[in-house]
Amino acid sequence: MSDDDITRELSTLRDHWRYAVSRFNAAGLSYGHGTTTAVDDAAFLVLDSLDLPIEMLDPFLDARLLPAERRLLAERIAARVSTRKPSAYLTGRSYIQGVRFHVDERVIVPRSHIGEILFAEYGNPDGPSYLPDPDVVESAVDICTGSGCLAILAAKFLPGAAVDAVDLSADALEVARINVAAHDVGDQVTLHRGDLFAPLSGRTYDLIITNPPYVDHAALSAYPPEYRAEPAMAHDGGQDGLDLVRTILADAAAHLNPGGGMLCEIGRGRPLLEAEFPDLEFLWIETEEAADSVFWISAEALGVEG
The missing domain is CATH 1.10.8 (Helicase, Ruva Protein; domain 3)
Incomplete structure (x- = not known):
């Protein structure tokens, strides 16, 4: 027809x-x-x-x-x-908990579990159960920001915080600029191009948010066309999926303030991560679709002294 x-x-x-x-x-x-x-x-x-x-x-x-x-x-x-x-x-549009964002083929389609977690924690009238109190958070960063959606949500939930957002892709940051402007958070959110923490010049934060590429090569090779339509670098986490997660964990302490912490999405990598870092205290966060795709780890658990 x-x-x-x-x-x-x-x-x-x-x-x-x-x-x-x-x-x-x-x-x-x-x-x-x-x-x-x-x-x-x-x-x-x-x-x-x-x-x-x-x-x-x-x-x-x-x-x-x-x-x-x-x-x-x-x-x-x-x-x-x-x-x-x-x-x-x-x-040309995607949604996180009903909040609309512009998307195109320069970025991965937003679908992070972290969006749900931010709403559950900061949209809860009883207050956060493990994330820092929104009234005291003065600084936050979104590593691997892509379309900028998580940085924008952080800005909305943390009105007193300056939010940095980092991505290696210049194309992705162009999309993030569209969304920052559309949500009128340009006075709060600053975009940076670079590799993970590299462009942040020793800055420290009360909250780190990151949804890095975490798909292993075997899974990438089996991707259907819908997933292949997205930027490959937004998925590729290395041979076992944890290359960037390891680097982020190694560098996070240098960028965290006492009392802060990091929220990180890693897909199905929990068994590998816990086996490799048995002494780290990960708090695994249950969401509607997964029980252990996102972890919270405090600054203190990473060795940051108050």
Whole structure:
């Protein structure tokens, strides 16, 4: 069926959603960029393309679409199947806990567990259980910032903090600049290009946040096209996935203030990390999708003296 045929035959949002689900299932697409099934991915693509709330499908299902809207959906459904790009690249937007960020192929599609943790800790009226008190945090840094989403969320939750954000990719930092401007946090967030802590000139922080590349080479070689569409450097964690994590752990103490700590996402690397660093006190944080993909470690556990 051509795009013109789809535009003529399908009229409601429900029609286009159902059609997208069928096309995605038939094509054997892969997911994991904010959605986990064909049903969810089709809903995201249809709703976000029409600038509708991505969590509110039901109220709009029987809405009749304008010809231009039908053409747009037909084009994007076809592109999702033919290019195998994540739907977020097709709409140019991604979300963390409902907060919208611009994305394109210069950055990985944001989906860090750390976003959920920041909301759970700092959006909790009872206050944080292990992260530093937001009222006393004066400085934070996001290492491997990518699109800048975690640095921006940190700025929103830590209104008194200056937030640095570092990435090696100049392209990624261009996307981060778009998001910093869109969220009006330019007075708080400073972007730096460089390798991990290298551009920070001995600065110290109350909070380090990092979601570094942590995928091992065996997993990278098995990636489906949706993941291969993202920048390879945003995934590549070395032979066993922990190359950058090791470097960050080695350097973190020199950049932490007493009473602070580091929140780090490492995917499936817990057994390797604990075997290699048996004397470090990692606190593993459970999220909706994983029990041990993110750890918290205090400055004191890393040897920082008060």
